[in-house]
Amino acid sequence: MGITAADRTFASLIGDTESFFAQHFDRQPLLRRGALADRVGDLVTVDRLDDVLAMQAVSPAYVRLAKNGQGVSSKAYTRTTGDHATGLAETVVPERVYELFRSGATVSWNHLEHLLPPARHLADVFARTFACPAEVVAFLTPAGHDGYAPHHDPVDVFVIQIEGTKDWQVWQPPADRRGDSVRYPADQLGEPALRTTLRPGDVLYLPYGTPHAAAAREQVSLHLSVTVAPRRWRDLLVETVQELVRDEEFHDVPFLGEATARDAADGHRGRTADRYREKVAELCARLTALAADDETERLAEAGRARAGVDRSREFARLAALDALTAEARVRRTEAPVELGASLDGKTSLLVNGHRLAVPDAVADTLRALERGGSLPAGGFLAGAPEDRSVRAARQLARLGVLQAVGRAEA
Incomplete structure (x- = not known):
């Protein structure tokens, strides 16, 4: 079975991580041929982008167009929609986007991770690696046309070629890197440090502030740019x-x-x-x-843990609790729990804004699990029938106090 978007690692994209961070990160570009070979289709395809556009409710915040190296005004491909109940909103008109694309415009999808689960998985890989949010942008360029004029971005960029080919020119990052996006006149940059054609599966890393330009030639080109803005020393110290x-x-x-x-x-x-x-x-x-x-x-x-980095699986977690058995082991989570005084055999418990009274036996078990370890859900409520004990464990797991232990951890 091949690698899928859900289990892809950072090393599968850039190779040896120790070498990457020692020689390339924040220093110089890296080209890795065939990093994904024939496994790019699980990330995104041209067909999937057609599906996204066909939803008829895509905000112009997600779609941008550029032609002849310049951005196209969103008024050229959006319209105002809505009714008396929802108010007015700007949405992308697929037919207008297609017409602009046919006439040579590059279409880009910002924050593709908001729209497609495989792109979200890809963003997760970079978010975990760099401990900061990551954005996935798709660029679809018609054959024989440039995308954007030579420019640099104030982020680190990882380019993954998906379909077709694209010619790239990359200049050496300047010593004085500016913290904003800048476009360059054609005669300002001099000779590129790298000229290359990316093919499906190739990965290209561009450090923060690296000037670059790209153009599609004989085929429609689709590539992804994963961007990250790692915190600098000044950010961490603050x-x-x-x-x-x-x-x-x-x-x-x-x-x-x-x-x-x-x-x-x-x-x-x-x-x-x-x-x-x-x-x-x-x-x-x-x-x-x-x-x-x-x-x-x-x-x-x-x-x-910042918004946009962590991908919660709360629906899946809650659904899995319905199948919690008496033999399944549970343990305490890191959620803060406040245990109050006991009254008539019940102990007051406060967790995640919920206050409830639990049997003293449950409170005793929670205190014991503070020191670590796990126990079967059927024995969570000491002295009670298994079914009642499992129900109590499920209730606390739904509130985030308990979690099921995997077999490897048991």
Whole structure:
């Protein structure tokens, strides 16, 4: 069985990861021939893009067109739709997009991961690798036409050729990389560092700020660009400081306004400056005492947990709970649980905004599982029949307190 979009890894796209991060990442382009060979069809096809366009309700935020190296106004391929109940909305008109494509326009689909599950799986691979959101953009260029004029993007770009071929020119990343998208006059860049033709299955990596241009020749060309914007040192340090200053030590409010004559006479502003120096010294002390290993792991987890990175399987999880058996083992999740006092054999429990009363035996089991380990769902409620114990385990699993343990973990 071949590799599918759901189980593709970062290494399957770029090869040896140690070599990539040592020699290419944020340094120089990488061309990997035949990385996906004949396995690109599970990502996206021209037919699937026809299906997306045929939904008749695609927002212009998802579709862009460019012709002769310049963007096409969305007014040329959208219309206003809606009724009295839903209000007005702009939607893409497939017939107008097709007409522009026939006349030489490149069509791009932004955030394809919002529209197609295989693209979402692909975005997940990069989001987990770089601990930041990833976007998948599809570019469909008619035969014999350029896409966009030479430009660079303020993101790292991984190009995957899907159908047809495309000629690429890539220039060396400049020493001074600008943080915005820039287009270049044809005579400004000089000789490209790389000229190549991408064929289905080829992967091309372009570091942040790398000037490039591409054109389709004898066939319609479809490629995906996966873009990521890894956090830089300044971003990570800002996040660390923000986390540290949540402490009550930094919660009081200083006076920074215009001083009155009396305030000036009392040295009010001088006292504020002294207090500021104290706070800076306290922050520096906490930064110095920070456990770097723990903090970098926290930053990585925080990046993976951001909206657009984590792909929840909540419907699937809840559906699987209906098949939870007495023999299936369960354990505590990381969800915070507040156990209150016991009253008439019931203990108050607060989790995810839900407050309920559970038998004391359930509370005791939850406390025991705080230390780790697992137990059969049929024995979760000590002294109770198996079916009742399983029902209790299911209820807490639905609330996110428990999770089923895989066979490898049991």
